[in-house]
Amino acid sequence: MELFNFLKDHILFINLLIITVFLGFEIIAKVPSILHTPLMSGSNAISGIVIIGAIILVRQSEPTDYVALSSGFVGIVLATINVVGGHAVTDRMLEMFKKK
Amino acid sequence: MELFNFLKDHILFINLLIITVFLGFEIIAKVPSILHTPLMSGSNAISGIVIIGAIILVRQSEPTDYVALSSGFVGIVLATINVVGGHAVTDRMLEMFKKK
Amino acid sequence: MTIGLLKCTEENLVAMVPQVALKLYNEKFQIVCETEAGEASGYSNDLYHEIGAKIASRKEVILSSDIMLTGSEIGLKDLNLMKPDTLLIGKFNGCMGPDHLMALQKHKATAFSLDLLPRSSIAQSMDVLSSLASLSGYKALITAADEYEGYLPMMTTSAGTMPPARVLILGAGVAGLQAIATAKRLGAVVEAFDVRSSVKEEVQSLGAEFIEVEGSIEDDSSGGYAIRQTAEYIKQQKALIHSRACKADIIITTANIPNKKAPILIEKDTVAQMKPGSVIVDMASASGGNCELSRDGEMIVINGVKIIGDSKLYNKMAHQASLLYSNNIHNFLKYLLKDGRENVPYGSDIVSSTLVKSKEAISLHS
Amino acid sequence: MTIGLLKCTEENLVAMVPQVALKLYNEKFQIVCETEAGEASGYSNDLYHEIGAKIASRKEVILSSDIMLTGSEIGLKDLNLMKPDTLLIGKFNGCMGPDHLMALQKHKATAFSLDLLPRSSIAQSMDVLSSLASLSGYKALITAADEYEGYLPMMTTSAGTMPPARVLILGAGVAGLQAIATAKRLGAVVEAFDVRSSVKEEVQSLGAEFIEVEGSIEDDSSGGYAIRQTAEYIKQQKALIHSRACKADIIITTANIPNKKAPILIEKDTVAQMKPGSVIVDMASASGGNCELSRDGEMIVINGVKIIGDSKLYNKMAHQASLLYSNNIHNFLKYLLKDGRENVPYGSDIVSSTLVKSKEAISLHS
Amino acid sequence: MIYLELFYIVSTVLLLLGLRMLSSPSTARKGNIIAAVGMGLAVLISILDPIKNDHGNLLWILGAICLGSLIGLLYAKKVKMTDIPGLVSLFNGFGGACAVFIAIHEVYKFDATQSLGFMGTTYLALFVGGVAFTGSLIAYGKLAGKVRDWRNGISSYFNLFWLVGCISLILFQIYNPSLYPFLPLVILAASLIYGLSFVWPIGGADMPVVIALLNALTGIAAALAGIVYDNMVMLLGGILVGSSGIILTMIMCRAMNRSLLNVIIGGFGSAVHSIAGERRNIEKTSISDVSINMRYANNVMIIPGYGMAVAQAQKACKELDNTLSNKGIHVNYAVHPVAGRMPGHMNVLLAEADVPYSKIKDMEEANAMFSDTDICLIVGANDVVNPSALDDPGSPIFGMPILEVLKSKNIVVLKRSMSTGYSGIENPLFSNKKTKMLFGDAKESIESINKEIKTMD
């Protein structure tokens, strides 16, 4: 019951979820196989969006709560690597496809 | 400002809107031209979903509020024609594509 | 009504093959057929006999026919034996001498020469020139290929790569086009030249290259036939053809101008500079030849270049040539007699233009 | 070292065309060339002279040569004039009589017959049989097309539709395959038959239909050559071929069994039932013929069927044939002398199998 | 019961899936059914789902639904195939009208508590619904031949002005909600008029585009109504239809070489005249029309002529043949004896493209086959299919036997222009009712057709 209530309260949310999942499928469904690797790499970079969570975590931590701060810090570092490195490496990969 | 507040309060909504618009585009973008007409006809039937509004209107009307009731009634009739007729005619159209 | 079939004296053709004779027989004609009329093209007397034709001597045939079919020659003696009102159908090169015409007139006979047909779409089913030119063009290439001492297609073999043969076609009328098509089939590299620049598209539609010379004169009123060109143009054209000819392994010339001497396209000098082993087939040799050296009906070898002069290559395909010729004649007959023997449509373009003219008339006309 | 070139007495071939002679000359060989050695195949004395060869009489050539090149014949007289240790290269049908062998032995000379080469990939650049068979196969079809009195391709014309000619190829070795390819090019409908069923794929790879007879014997050890078949098989095969032959317009037979009489594939009866105007080219006529009626080197006409017996059709392409033959010999020479004149690799498969054997040895062997 | 609302999600997903499947030929029919199921589910939920202020009124609802279904089914059954586009437009108008009814009703329920956004949304629903309504009606009228095109120089300026007017009115009204109680009705009227004036000037060829656009508008109206009723299914369904409708409109415009703007504001009079110069009675067709027709034919006859040779389209023909044959369609070639410019010209080319001899029919065979032929594809032939050879004694080619393509069901002619063939005479075949012309180089046309057919299932 509680689950149902949760669902009912978040119906907008759920719809959003479903539509987005659909959209994700739709976008990828016809991708040519040569792009599998760059696409994976690019979307991997996008998954680094989790960095925002870590930023919020740090912003909401007491300046003295070093556990929170440092775990947030590490989180941001890791996620940044994911984002920045991911996009950069994808770019390198796609550069190869350019005509020499 | 009021507009911004409205937007901010409905941010989920707006996101939903955007994603759905994207999805709509994505679904149609690669449709072969032979399907233009049936697709138009089919999605026309779907647009009859406005019927639900009319149904809610009727349900929420006082049983004596004949203005509301009859305008709701006409609304439902029209929308039903749209929905039922639309799907039926689409089906007829698509039947033509079947191999004799 | 009796249809008489004469044996052709100059060619291996026969004007009515048994298949066509059978059709006419079924259309209630009597058929009289000169003995051995079809022998040279592979249709024996027996075959004619089988389909109900009477085999007779030439004289008998002429004496009994209302309609007489033949090839390109008819003797004065024959004409004088004719029944009155005879229709004589053949291909007489478009003209006859005054004696012949007189003989015709005397017997109230009418002679139709199918090589005079207008080159219109409607006349095409009777168009003897088309049928025979097409056969000849094909055969010209095949004969050249047979005489040529090498492959036409490119061949990469363990003993070396043989490049494809280069074929040059001069005159891209019906015969020329057919030669082009056949050469392309066999894998040769083909170039073609014609004075009529409208042919360019047709040549290209067969995948060959068209050699262009600027400034040709065209005359639409000539009904598709070529006309004489200016001196300047001819000079330019000569230089161009000369250079291409020197590179060619096979040359086929088909350039005819009706009732004129054929234009010289390959001169002695050119032949001298050609590669030994090359082959020239001159299909205009009967009207003087497109090659200065060619002799009609002969093959000569000069500096290792074989020059074949043959305006009647279809003779080498007598079997099918006769079939096509007979069909053409049959179509013409059907047209002629569509309203009955009494109402030959002399007014129509097709009939009027095939009426045999005197030699003078032809010369004046053109 | 001096290389001598003898004129071929039986064919239009020459064993060293000027292009190849030039290469050898540049490799520091002296070249002595019999007068008019290349005349028959279009290579004049002048051409040889230009590239630095000495023109001499036959006798002079033989007396001065260390290596001697020729075609398929060599006289006893010639052999007896040879210098000691001469290498003689040609295509002697694989064998020589005892007198000849004796003469060779007497002069410590060695004769190589290139038609004995193994049919292996490595030997293919020297494979005279392949080169000549390929030329012959092509020529067989071209010749047949020239003799055939009709179109090979289908033609839809205003005077009727001519169906495509039906071509039957018997024996799909190198020559047969080339004939198939050429016939397909010209637009004919092609069927082929061979005892070796492995050929099926090859025939189909050229777009022709393969006629299958069940139960053929194959012997991989025979090195690609065909062997004799059982009686039952032959009977079945005969019936099948007979029925196809009766429908064919052109038949090309290439079925050889090395050093045996060629199998009879087309019998008298079959010829009698064939359509008049059909053409048979028998390329096995030298070894008895695949057609019962064919005569080597002649064209005969029976019931309107033309039967051409010619095992050496490449003679009609002497120019290119000589080029290929010369290249083959040149490749063989290079192989022979790769380690110097003193170290001919007699041990290798290629050299050992080309050594000329006595007639008896061959008979015993096969 | 209170969780019934959750099932709206299922219905949304069904609608989505349905639309998705509708956009691919092999699944389209199933997609339509799935969408219909989703729709039915949504309606069911909307009836049963507990809401506040519920007064039931079930009889009204069910009655209306029954009546609507009856009418809808009847129309759908009865309509002739050729009238379908008009019917679709009419149906669409009804959907718009429903939105209008809802919106006008809600508008009069507004009190001071309403937010600007909510009010704006409702008025927008009113406006968009109204435009969709009258626009669709006019479109229907035009297609049914009941309404004539009307256009002059100022119509587009009028439209622009009117549009601005409507929007200003709405803005004025939401900032001063209760100033003039009749203003909502004025807005309604203005919307309805805009719908009329917007569609009226648009010409015949652009009608499909307009219908697609109006369809998108109805979708948007539904979505707006969805916001008003805070109903997810309405919102999402509406947006989907709206967004897909707009992109569809754009795609259709592109296919016709028109810009959407050009169509919407009435083309400012430019596009109309370009059609004028053409010969009358010629019916042009498009790659996609030809493709769909061929795809669903049983027997196709290709008729090559000299134009095939010029275009070197023989291999393209063979490839099209391959594609069709793979789909089980019978393809043959009818070769006229004098097609091309030399005897056997077509044979040479078809052989080059490896067309098997068995597929090449000569004139007699072909003429016997035409009555069973669904489509004749005439590839650059002209004289050899000229029916005046049969029925016009005055024609220079009267009496020549031709390929009697008129015996077949449909004829498509590929050529570059209306120019004549070798014999220089007009060809009445081209203006025949059975004939459609596809102008352009034959090779390119055939390649495009082939590509299109390949995409089908």
Add this chain to the structure above:
Amino acid sequence: MIYLELFYIVSTVLLLLGLRMLSSPSTARKGNIIAAVGMGLAVLISILDPIKNDHGNLLWILGAICLGSLIGLLYAKKVKMTDIPGLVSLFNGFGGACAVFIAIHEVYKFDATQSLGFMGTTYLALFVGGVAFTGSLIAYGKLAGKVRDWRNGISSYFNLFWLVGCISLILFQIYNPSLYPFLPLVILAASLIYGLSFVWPIGGADMPVVIALLNALTGIAAALAGIVYDNMVMLLGGILVGSSGIILTMIMCRAMNRSLLNVIIGGFGSAVHSIAGERRNIEKTSISDVSINMRYANNVMIIPGYGMAVAQAQKACKELDNTLSNKGIHVNYAVHPVAGRMPGHMNVLLAEADVPYSKIKDMEEANAMFSDTDICLIVGANDVVNPSALDDPGSPIFGMPILEVLKSKNIVVLKRSMSTGYSGIENPLFSNKKTKMLFGDAKESIESINKEIKTMD
């Protein structure tokens, strides 16, 4: 400033657009940049946007970002092309780790007011993030050759059991939130272990699939974290990556003829052995690999052999040639003197397909051209490209001149099996490092390649 949040929408749209463009070859690179901009914008907003409980800590944040960027860029610059997949996996692991850090932190902030759903979401984020983290690390280790495959019969059963265990633990925890304070840590550990045990047994060829899957998992973890923080961009970005990642995984599985389930639960040992029977040192390739290589080559040499004749692939070759030539790539044909089964066999076929003579190179010409050739496409040739003719004196074909394809940069061999050619000898070319084998009928292979190349830009 308080409306800054609205700009998240812009950033979402950019991410969406970016992903969209990434999935089409011609726009992929731009798409990546657009996505990066969207990401940057999102980060900027997340830093500046006013939130409750804000304590700034800007230095920490900026420091971390600088450090992370530095490391990321450095790695991306330095990595060798061949190591990219490993690096992507490593990066992905970092993303997962970040989710883990956030989740474990949030978990310990829970109090009684938290709803079940919220708690469940957070634990799910923890679990999924953890699996993505260790799984990616293992995958990276395997690709870098640092971790060996480990698999035995029970691994899949263990995985199944462990998965169920993890989920039960989470359920237990959210229903009894404060019973055991150390339980969240246990859950964390269990998740990390599951990541290890799940990826460890998966074999080399399946690695790309696993990486795609792990990537999707990171996306899901981000989405879950987005729910936790009620942050739209995280949610939508995460879901997009998650859903597209999953479908990508499925597509990749299909391309490899594996089922996703088979890959996930470790294949139950079946798929591994099928690869065993094959000859060693042969590198197989795929249609798409060959296609991309050809598409971006400058000079392509087609080498036909008897197999082309058998497959009747000559026309397919010509069409491929056309496609490539249209894209400005030079295509030639190298014909060996003895290719096929009769002299001139290849000539006959290539002429049939209308290959112009100028493109046909004989052995000498071709051998001079190979050093400039980017790809040799060997279409059913074998003996004529056998390098033992050059370097193996023991070979029966030693001394035969061959087409020296090894001088070129890449070699792709189309044949049906490893069987030998006419001369019956092994071909060391096939196991050469430069060579990739594409097994299958040559005609079908070429047609597929052609189709694929046509879809590219």
